[in-house]
Amino acid sequence: MSDEAPTFEQALQELEEVVARLEEGKLVLEESMTLFERGQELVTLCNKALDSAELRIEKVRSTADETYEVIPFEEPEDG
Amino acid sequence: MTIKRWGVGELTRYIRQLFEIDYRLQDLEVEGEVSNWRAPGASGHVYFTLKDADAQLKCVMWRSDVLNQRSLPQDGDRVIARGHLSVYEAHGQYQLYCRLIQPAGTGDLAAQFEVLKERLQAEGLFAPERKRPLPERMNTIGVVTSPGAAAFQDVLNVLGRRYPLAQVILSPTLVQGDQAPPQIVAALQALNALPGVDVILVVRGGGSLEDLWCFNDERVARAIATSRVPVVSGVGHETDFTLTDFAADVRAPTPSAAAELVTPLTVDDLRGLLRDRRTRTFIMMESVLSSHRRSLQQLSAGLRLLSPLHQITALRQYIDGLTERAVRAVGADLHLRRERLAGTRRALDAMNPANILARGYAVVRDKDGEVLRRAAEVPPGSRIVIRLHEGQLWATVEQQEENNV
Numbered sequence: 001m002s003d004e005a006p007t008f009e010q011a012l013q014e015l016e017e018v019v020a021r022l023e024e025g026k027l028v029l030e031e032s033m034t035l036f037e038r039g040q041e042l043v044t045l046c047n048k049a050l051d052s053a054e055l056r057i058e059k060v061r062s063t064a065d066e067t068y069e070v071i072p073f074e075e076p077e078d079g
Numbered sequence: 080m081t082i083k084r085w086g087v088g089e090l091t092r093y094i095r096q097l098f099e100i101d102y103r104l105q106d107l108e109v110e111g112e113v114s115n116w117r118a119p120g121a122s123g124h125v126y127f128t129l130k131d132a133d134a135q136l137k138c139v140m141w142r143s144d145v146l147n148q149r150s151l152p153q154d155g156d157r158v159i160a161r162g163h164l165s166v167y168e169a170h171g172q173y174q175l176y177c178r179l180i181q182p183a184g185t186g187d188l189a190a191q192f193e194v195l196k197e198r199l200q201a202e203g204l205f206a207p208e209r210k211r212p213l214p215e216r217m218n219t220i221g222v223v224t225s226p227g228a229a230a231f232q233d234v235l236n237v238l239g240r241r242y243p244l245a246q247v248i249l250s251p252t253l254v255q256g257d258q259a260p261p262q263i264v265a266a267l268q269a270l271n272a273l274p275g276v277d278v279i280l281v282v283r284g285g286g287s288l289e290d291l292w293c294f295n296d297e298r299v300a301r302a303i304a305t306s307r308v309p310v311v312s313g314v315g316h317e318t319d320f321t322l323t324d325f326a327a328d329v330r331a332p333t334p335s336a337a338a339e340l341v342t343p344l345t346v347d348d349l350r351g352l353l354r355d356r357r358t359r360t361f362i363m364m365e366s367v368l369s370s371h372r373r374s375l376q377q378l379s380a381g382l383r384l385l386s387p388l389h390q391i392t393a394l395r396q397y398i399d400g401l402t403e404r405a406v407r408a409v410g411a412d413l414h415l416r417r418e419r420l421a422g423t424r425r426a427l428d429a430m431n432p433a434n435i436l437a438r439g440y441a442v443v444r445d446k447d448g449e450v451l452r453r454a455a456e457v458p459p460g461s462r463i464v465i466r467l468h469e470g471q472l473w474a475t476v477e478q479q480e481e482n483n484v
Contacts, residue, residue: 016356018360019356022360022364027367039357040357043357046349047350047353050244055247056245056246057249058247059226059249060250060269068269073226073249
């Protein structure tokens with residue numbers, strides 16, 4: 001995991017892995033504790049992401065060199 | 080009786096109202112030949128006349144409807160014009176306000192639709208095995224529609240409410256008229272060219288069959304069927320079926336329904352999921368801890384068995400045992416000795432001269448205290464001491480006799 005905050009999806013996936021590993025057992029106590037704490041962190045992270053989520057709206061347009069670029073979408077002034 | 084005297088405007092307005100209360104005149108089709116087709120000025124509105132052998136009908140088509148036309152007729156074409164009838168009061172002229180003009184020869188749209196649908200179906204474009212399941216999670220959602228369309232707002236509202244974690248990429252296009260099909264195809268291509276688009280929604284709000292016609296275009300149907308990214312269609316209302324719907328991987332009855340289909344897990348679901356995972360980590364941690372606690376208890380019990388303290392106790396007990404045995408052994412020995420001592424004492428007692436004296440014997444000694452054993456040693460006249468059991472006698476020997484009598 002990089003130092004950057006994981007996206008919701010990444011955090012959720014890691015959380016699933018943490019739960020799976022905890023449920024599998026076969027861990028020494030320190031590992032369990034570390035995983036457990038990581039799990040709590042991830043839950044908090046995910047909840048924060050959900051609380052602050054706002055739909056990101058963008059628009060694709062073709063460029064002069066016949067490729068595409070994605071730019072922020074602005075509400076049209078008038079239909 | 081007086082008759083009512085009208086103003087011209089008043090009368091004309093009344094006549095217009097007569098037209099407008101007749102529902103049959105509000106949506107009708109008229110077949111005829113186009114003549115005097117003209118688009119004067121910059122307004123973009125078109126004026127023409129429909130005629131047949133018997134009569135003529137003035138027609139107008141507003142710019143917005145002209146733009147939606149797939150093709151425009153020329154003078155002399157036989158067409159079917161659809162619209163409503165009303166009065167242009169300024170000219171005192173009734174006319175057909177056309178919304179759509181289609182060539183009369185080609186049959187109606189519904190028939191065209193069936194023909195094309197059958198052809199594409201026979202080709203396998205709509206085959207169930209072509210349909211792909213939607214990805215489990217769709218975070219980047221491409222939307223092919225018009226930016227100003229209510230359908231786009233509907234989609235944004237549903238996505239924002241259900242799954243605001245999503246990223247929406249609009250690929251703008253016309254969704255009505257002649258120009259729409261190539262634009263829709265290009266819009267699909269653009270989204271397919273972008274990396275990371277999970278699903279594409281092709282949406283448009285409700286409208287007439289003609290309004291939705293671009294979604295029955297063969298080019299559009301093919302572009303949707305061959306899209307790399309799975310496509311969900313949400314065109315028109317629940318009762319509208321377009322070739323786009325048949326070509327799409329999933330058909331939704333409306334734009335909002337399409338947006339719901341691509342957000343199977345809402346934020347509320349996710350919150351529930353998180354609660355569950357959190358509970359599970361707690362349960363697992365508790366179970367891990369209690370299992371460790373149990374093994375710790377077992378180990379500590381085992382350790383107690385192996386502890387030197389235990390050995391010491393055991394040794395102490397052993398020593399106690401030995402002591403007991405020693406005490407017992409010594410005790411027995413003493414008893415034995417005591418017995419033997421008593422026996423010896425009895426034997427000794429038996430030999431005690433005092434006891435012999437008590438039985439009547441006497442010990443005779445000379446004047447020097449020597450015990451006398453033979454008469455020959457004591458001439459007559461010798462002084463002797465005779466010791467008895469009790470007391471002694473001093474005596475003088477009178478006669479000597481060497482042998483016992």
